[in-house]
Every structure is written in C-alpha cells, then in structure tokens.
Amino acid sequence: MRIASALIGIMWVVLGALDAVAQEKIITWATNPRYPPYDWAINKSDYEGACTHLLELIIPDGYTLQPIVVPWARAQLMAQQGSIDLLVNLRITPERSQWLTFSQNPTFPNPIAIFMREDKAIPLKTWEELVPLVGGITIGDAFGNGFDEYLKDRLKTEPISNAANNFRKLDLGRIDYFVTGYYMGLAMIRSAGMQDRIVALKPFVSNQPIHLGFSKHSPHTALLPEIDRRLAQLAKDGTLNRILESHVQEAHRIPFSAFYE
Numbered sequence: 001m002r003i004a005s006a007l008i009g010i011m012w013v014v015l016g017a018l019d020a021v022a023q024e025k026i027i028t029w030a031t032n033p034r035y036p037p038y039d040w041a042i043n044k045s046d047y048e049g050a051c052t053h054l055l056e057l058i059i060p061d062g063y064t065l066q067p068i069v070v071p072w073a074r075a076q077l078m079a080q081q082g083s084i085d086l087l088v089n090l091r092i093t094p095e096r097s098q099w100l101t102f103s104q105n106p107t108f109p110n111p112i113a114i115f116m117r118e119d120k121a122i123p124l125k126t127w128e129e130l131v132p133l134v135g136g137i138t139i140g141d142a143f144g145n146g147f148d149e150y151l152k153d154r155l156k157t158e159p160i161s162n163a164a165n166n167f168r169k170l171d172l173g174r175i176d177y178f179v180t181g182y183y184m185g186l187a188m189i190r191s192a193g194m195q196d197r198i199v200a201l202k203p204f205v206s207n208q209p210i211h212l213g214f215s216k217h218s219p220h221t222a223l224l225p226e227i228d229r230r231l232a233q234l235a236k237d238g239t240l241n242r243i244l245e246s247h248v249q250e251a252h253r254i255p256f257s258a259f260y261e
Contacts, residue, residue, distance in 0.1 A: 023113035027059065027220055028054045029086035030068045030075035034163055034259045036110065036187045036251030037244065038089045038210070041069045050247040053087040054107060057239070058230040060223060071161060073140035082217025089135030089210045096213065101221045106229035107218040108244050112143045113200040115170060115189070124201045130155055134178035136166040138223060145206030151179075160162070164188060164259035171197060181204060183244075188259060 012083055025079060031051050033041035036066060039049035046067050068075065068084055078084040080099040091110070092102050122129060127150055135157040142148055158175060160166060166178045167185075171194055178185075182200055189198045214221045236241045 004079075024219070025062055026064045026066050028066045028068050028084045029055070029084055029088060030070060030084055031088040032072040032075075032077070032090075033069055035072075035089070035181065035184050035218060036254055036259075037183055037247035038181075040109070040251070040254065040258070049251070050108060050243050052108060052246070053178065053236075053243050054240075055088065059225050059232060060226050063220075063223075067101045067258075071140075073161070076140055077210050079215040080211070082215050084215060085218040085220050086212060086214050087244045088212045091144050091208060091210055092213075093144070093148070096142070099216055101216055102211045102212030102213040103228050104226060105228045105230060105235065106211050108210055108230065108240060109207070111182040111207045111212045112145075112147070112179065112205040113185060113202070114205060115167070115178045115180065115200050116176065117170060117173065117200055118197055118199045120173075120176065121199055121201060124203075127154075127205075130177065134158065136160065136164060136169055136175040136178040138180060143205055144208040147179075147205045148205055162259070164192075164256060167194065167198065183248055183251075187248065188255070188256065190252045191254050192256035256261065 013197070020147045021086055031039040033039070035048065035052055039047050039051040042048045044239055047069065059065060068078070070078070075084065075087060076096075078086050086098065088120060089110070089125055090096065114130070116122070127147070131154055135155055137151070139156050142161045143151070163184065166175070166180070169175045170178045182204060185200060189195050212226065212227070239241050
C-alpha cells in the first residue's frame with residue numbers, strides 16, 4: 001500500500017510538472033476586435049483577420065496561442081498590468097513603450113486617414129483646417145506622426161469605443177470627420193453601403209507601420225529575436241503583402257452590423 005501511495009504521489013508530481021511546462025508554453029494575446037482587415041472578433045473567444053494568419057507563421061513551434069477577446073482599451077490595460085502576454089498590430093508610441101517590448105520589424109502598413117462626408121469634404125492641406133470642426137476618434141487608438149499630440153492640444157473630438165458608431169455619427173452629420181485606419185475605414189464604409197457618401201482625405205495623417213508587442217511582464221519577450229527574423233523573411237518574400245491584400249477583400253464582405261457593440 002505504501003509503495004502504491006508513493007507511486008501515486010510521484011505520478012501527481014510528474015503530472016503537475018508537465019502541466020506547469022505546458023502553461024509556460026501558452027501565449028495569451030489580444031488585438032483590436034473591430035479593426036478589419038487586420039483583425040476582428042468572430043465570437044467571444046476567437047479572432048479572424050490578417051493578424052491571426054500572421055501569428056501562425058511567426059510564433060515558434062511548441063507554443064500555444066490563446067486569444068483573449070476583450071475591448072481594445074481593456075486589452076491594452078491587461079498588457080500593462082501583465083495579465084496578457086502579447087498585443088498584435090499596434091503603433092509604437094512612447095507611452096506604450098513603457099509597458100510593451102515591441103518587435104523591431106513591423107507586421108503591416110497601416111496608413112491613418114481623415115474620413116468625411118463627401119458633400120462636406122475639404123481639401124485638407126494642414127491639420128489647422130480641422131481646428132473649427134468636431135471630430136470622432138475611437139478609444140485606444142493612436143495615430144503617430146505627431147497627430148496624437150496635435151489632437152490633444154488643438155482639436156475638439158468625441159472619443160467613443162466603437163468605430164462603426166463613429167462612421168454612423170459621421171454619416172448622420174453628428175461629427176465633421178473621423179480619424180481611423182485607411183484600410184479599416186474602407187472596409188467598414190463598403191460593408192455599410194456608405195462608400196458613395198463618405199470619402200477618405202489625402203494626404204494621410206500618418207503612414208507608419210504597426211508592430212506587435214509583448215508585455216514587459218511576460219516571460220515570452222525572449223521570443224522576439226526569432227519573431228523578428230521571421231517577420232523580415234515574410235516581408236522580403238512578399239508574404240506580408242499577400243496576407244493583408246487577401247484580408248482586405250474578405251473584410252469587405254463582413255456585415256456592418258457585426259461591428260456594433
């Protein structure tokens with residue numbers, strides 16, 4: 001009996017050790033759940049989009065990816081607190097760099113555009129022309145190229161949590177413009193049938209690429225050199241462009257109602 005009990009005890013110790021190893025190989029990750037073609041939630045526990053496809057190619061073998069579907073602002077807070085390992089497809093900013101370690105190589109291009117109703121669109125030569133207007137932004141977004149600081153200091157905006165609602169407000173004339181990702185915006189207005197009423201102004205606000213970032217609390221930051229190597233190879237052989245282009249087409253077929261909270 002004592003031998004049997006000892007063997008059972010050893011078995012539980014071994015199983016516990018194996019479970020601990022398995023847990024160490026799990027990477028929890030999140031992205032913006034309503035940001036096609038880069039990413040969008042297909043249910044309460046999984047994503048679709050260019051990011052999902054990309055992660056399958058750049059995460060080293062032996063690791064399990066565990067998606068966490070929450071609002072984008074909450075995902076960033078979770079990474080800041082260390083309760084999630086990885087955020088995908090976000091712009092590098094000084095604030096985010098305090099609590100994320102970013103990949104050196106980008107994932108995809110993500111130009112940022114000003115969207116306006118076509119009947120009220122202006123030839124945007126400088127940001128100064130936005131000062132007398134009321135704009136819309138989505139909580140948790142960052143735009144780069146100095147626009148975040150200019151927006152904070154000079155512009156009147158109404159932050160809300162959902163890009164689809166911002167496009168609806170713009171279409172109804174409740175805001176004068178909406179600042180968001182160019183590809184995401186095109187996908188949404190086409191899904192909503194607004195493409196004849198809403199246009200993207202050029203030049204873009206910024207045209208900086210997006211990256212992935214590990215929480216500085218995560219043990220998986222050690223994977224970044226290998227991830228960067230794979231990102232460089234995928235960029236060189238054109239895979240990143242093909243992934244984005246295929247999901248741009250797919251995003252246009254998403255019902256607009258899917259992006260409301």
